Amino acid sequence: MAEIRPGDPSLLRRVNTQATLRALRREGVTTLTRLGRITGLSRQTVEAVLEELGERGWVQESPPDGGAMGRPARRFRFRADAGHVLGVDVGANKILATLADLNGEVVATERATVSGDALAPERLERAERTALACVDRAGVPRTRVWAVTAGTSGIVDRSGRVSLSTVLPGWTGVDLASIAGRWLGCPGFAENDANLAMLAEHWRGSAQHAADVVYLLVGHRTGAGILIAGRLHRGRGGGAGEIGALRQVGWEDGSAELTKDADADQVFVAARAGDPEALKAVDRFAWNLAIGASALVLAVDPDLVVVGGGCSRAGDVLLVPLRRYLDELCLRAPEVALSTFGDESVALGGVRLALDHVEREVLGL
Amino acid sequence: MAEIRPGDPSLLRRVNTQATLRALRREGVTTLTRLGRITGLSRQTVEAVLEELGERGWVQESPPDGGAMGRPARRFRFRADAGHVLGVDVGANKILATLADLNGEVVATERATVSGDALAPERLERAERTALACVDRAGVPRTRVWAVTAGTSGIVDRSGRVSLSTVLPGWTGVDLASIAGRWLGCPGFAENDANLAMLAEHWRGSAQHAADVVYLLVGHRTGAGILIAGRLHRGRGGGAGEIGALRQVGWEDGSAELTKDADADQVFVAARAGDPEALKAVDRFAWNLAIGASALVLAVDPDLVVVGGGCSRAGDVLLVPLRRYLDELCLRAPEVALSTFGDESVALGGVRLALDHVEREVLGL
Numbered sequence: 007m008a009e010i011r012p013g014d015p016s017l018l019r020r021v022n023t024q025a026t027l028r029a030l031r032r033e034g035v036t037t038l039t040r041l042g043r044i045t046g047l048s049r050q051t052v053e054a055v056l057e058e059l060g061e062r063g064w065v066q067e068s069p070p071d072g073g074a075m076g077r078p079a080r081r082f083r084f085r086a087d088a089g090h091v092l093g094v095d096v097g098a099n100k101i102l103a104t105l106a107d108l109n110g111e112v113v114a115t116e117r118a119t120v121s122g123d124a125l126a127p128e129r130l131e132r133a134e135r136t137a138l139a140c141v142d143r144a145g146v147p148r149t150r151v152w153a154v155t156a157g158t159s160g161i162v163d164r165s166g167r168v169s170l171s172t173v174l175p176g177w178t179g180v181d182l183a184s185i186a187g188r189w190l191g192c193p194g195f196a197e198n199d200a201n202l203a204m205l206a207e208h209w210r211g212s213a214q215h216a217a218d219v220v221y222l223l224v225g226h227r228t229g230a231g232i233l234i235a236g237r238l239h240r241g242r243g244g245g246a247g248e249i250g251a252l253r254q255v256g257w258e259d260g261s262a263e264l265t266k267d268a269d270a271d272q273v274f275v276a277a278r279a280g281d282p283e284a285l286k287a288v289d290r291f292a293w294n295l296a297i298g299a300s301a302l303v304l305a306v307d308p309d310l311v312v313v314g315g316g317c318s319r320a321g322d323v324l325l326v327p328l329r330r331y332l333d334e335l336c337l338r339a340p341e342v343a344l345s346t347f348g349d350e351s352v353a354l355g356g357v358r359l360a361l362d363h364v365e366r367e368v369l370g371l
Numbered sequence: 372m373a374e375i376r377p378g379d380p381s382l383l384r385r386v387n388t389q390a391t392l393r394a395l396r397r398e399g400v401t402t403l404t405r406l407g408r409i410t411g412l413s414r415q416t417v418e419a420v421l422e423e424l425g426e427r428g429w430v431q432e433s434p435p436d437g438g439a440m441g442r443p444a445r446r447f448r449f450r451a452d453a454g455h456v457l458g459v460d461v462g463a464n465k466i467l468a469t470l471a472d473l474n475g476e477v478v479a480t481e482r483a484t485v486s487g488d489a490l491a492p493e494r495l496e497r498a499e500r501t502a503l504a505c506v507d508r509a510g511v512p513r514t515r516v517w518a519v520t521a522g523t524s525g526i527v528d529r530s531g532r533v534s535l536s537t538v539l540p541g542w543t544g545v546d547l548a549s550i551a552g553r554w555l556g557c558p559g560f561a562e563n564d565a566n567l568a569m570l571a572e573h574w575r576g577s578a579q580h581a582a583d584v585v586y587l588l589v590g591h592r593t594g595a596g597i598l599i600a601g602r603l604h605r606g607r608g609g610g611a612g613e614i615g616a617l618r619q620v621g622w623e624d625g626s627a628e629l630t631k632d633a634d635a636d637q638v639f640v641a642a643r644a645g646d647p648e649a650l651k652a653v654d655r656f657a658w659n660l661a662i663g664a665s666a667l668v669l670a671v672d673p674d675l676v677v678v679g680g681g682c683s684r685a686g687d688v689l690l691v692p693l694r695r696y697l698d699e700l701c702l703r704a705p706e707v708a709l710s711t712f713g714d715e716s717v718a719l720g721g722v723r724l725a726l727d728h729v730e731r732e733v734l735g736l
Contacts, residue, residue, distance in 0.1 A: 245702055306670060307609070
C-alpha cells in the first residue's frame, strides 16, 4: 500500500485542486462561498487554488451577479474552452471529425468521403485534412487540441496499432494512434469503431443506464462492441466482439447482400413503403444480423442490445424483424434499442476516449 | 459519499477487528507483538480484539513457543474449524459434496450417483443425503456449516432459482438456493455448474493468473462460464456463456454423439491407443466443441480457455485437435489449458462461493 502522509503539502495541494476543479466543472458559474461549502475547504485555500487554476488558464472570474444586495460575491467558472479533444471516424467510405471542449460539448464537426479502395496513405491524408479542417472551422488554435482519438474497423491493439483489418486495403499494421497524435502534435489514441460507438451510447445515448451492453455497428460491414459492468471490454488483443469472423454465424458479407444492387438506404425506404422484394431483402438481412448478434447475446447475456451505424437509420423496418429473430434464437429475449447517435457515434466515442485521457492526465481528475 | 467519523468507536472497533482477523488468517500462528506490527495497533487494542474474537470462538491461544529465551511470547491462531462451508455439485448423473473449513481447506468429500431420468424430488433427496453424509463423515457438527452452495446445469437466476433447465427432468423452477440452505439450516446459494467450475479454477487451478477466461465444462452436456476482469460474469439473468442454445454452433448434442454407442472415456482411451474410428469420433467432437467455443472466444477475446468437466480426463487426445480447430476458427489462437480439478471443480467452486458469503457477512472481511 502506498504510504499516505496527510501532512504532505504537495499531495494536499493536489487533492484540494482536484476537489475545486471537480466542483467548478459540475456547477458552472459558482461563488467562492459555495465552492468552499462543496469542497469543505477554507475560503483562503479555495482562493489560493483558484489563483493557481487561473494562471493555468483553466478558471476565469465571472462578472459579479448584480442581483444581490451588499458587496457582490466573487464568481468563478471553469474554462471549458481552455482545451479541446478530437474524435475522428476513419471509415471505409467516410471520414467524420468531431471537436469538443473540455466539458465534452461538441463545437464542430467535419465530414468527408473516401473511396473504399483507397490505400492507407490516401485514407490517412484524407483523415488528417478533415481533422484539421474541423479544428480550423471552429476557430480553435491547433495547439489547443489536447488529445485525438481515431476510430476504425478491424482489431486495434492496446498500443493503438491496427493489428488486423480485413476490409480496408493496406490497413493492417498502421500505427493509427501515433499518426493521429502527429496531426495535431498531441497524445493520439486509436480504437475499434464499434467500441467507440458503444462508449458514445453509454456516455450520452441509448445505453446510458445499462451496465452490460452488446452494441452492433451495422453498416457496410457489421462490427460489435461489448460493455461489461459499465466498462468497455476490449479483450486480450482488442478483439472482443469480433463474432463476424466465425463463418457459421454468416456476418462475413455484412450488408453486402443488401447493397449488391442498390443503396441500402433505398432498400430500407422501399421496405418501409411496403415493397415486397425490399421487405424480403431486409428480412434476410435481419436474420443474418440476428445469428451473429444472438451468439454475442448468449455469450454475454446483456441488459441491452443497441443497433447503431449507418443501417440504424432504417429504424423499425429493421428493428422489428431483428427483435423477432433474436427472440427466436436467444434463450431470453434481450431488450433492443436504436442508437441515439447513428453514424456519428464513432467520432463521438473518440471524443469520450480522448476526454478520459485529458481528465486523467492533464486535469488530474 | 458516506461520512466517516474517525472518532466513531463502533466503526473503529470493526476496522481493528477486521485488520486483526485478516492478519491472523494470513499468518497462521502469530505472536501478539507481530500482530501489533502488522496491523499498526497498540498491544492493548490487539489484546482487546483477540479477547472478543476468542469469545466468538474464532481465535485460540496457542501454547507458547519454547525455543525463545526469557518470558515466552503469547501466540494466537485463527480457528479455521470454527465454521465450515459446503459445495454440492447436483449433476445429471452424479452428486458430489465438498466440505471445507474457513481457510477453504477441503476436509471431506462425498460422492453418489443419480439417474439422469430422476425427477426433481428424487434428485434433491439424493443431494441432501450426500450433503449430510459428507458433513457427518468429517465429524463436523451440522450446526457448524455456515453456508451451502449447490451447482447445477441450466440457468440459475440471481435469487438462486433454476429459471431454465433443458436437461434435468422437472428441474426448471426449482428454488435450489432455498432448498440447499434448508439441508443444514444455513444460508443457501445456487449457481450454474460451469460458473462454479470457473470460480474454482480461478481460485486455485489453471486460471489463477488470468483475468478474462472462457471455461468449458465438457461432459454429457457442454456448458460455459465466463470470467471478466477477474470476476464471474453472470449476465442479466445468469445466462452468460449459454452459447449452446444457438443451433448454428451445434452444441445441442454435447458429447451425446460420442457416447451414443460407448462410454466417452472408452472412446478417449481407444483414441489414445490409436484406434482410427475412435480418433475420428474424438476429432468430430473436438470440431463441434470448437465452433461453440470459438463463438465465445470471438465474443470475449479471453486470456485463456480452460477445458474442464468429465471429458477433460481425455487430456491431450482432445486438447490437440481442439487447439487446432480453435486456431482455424478464431482470429488469434487463444491459449488453451486443461482444468486442474476436473469433475471436482463444480463442488469446489461452490465452496468458494459459500466462503465469499461467510467472509463478507459472518467474518466481516
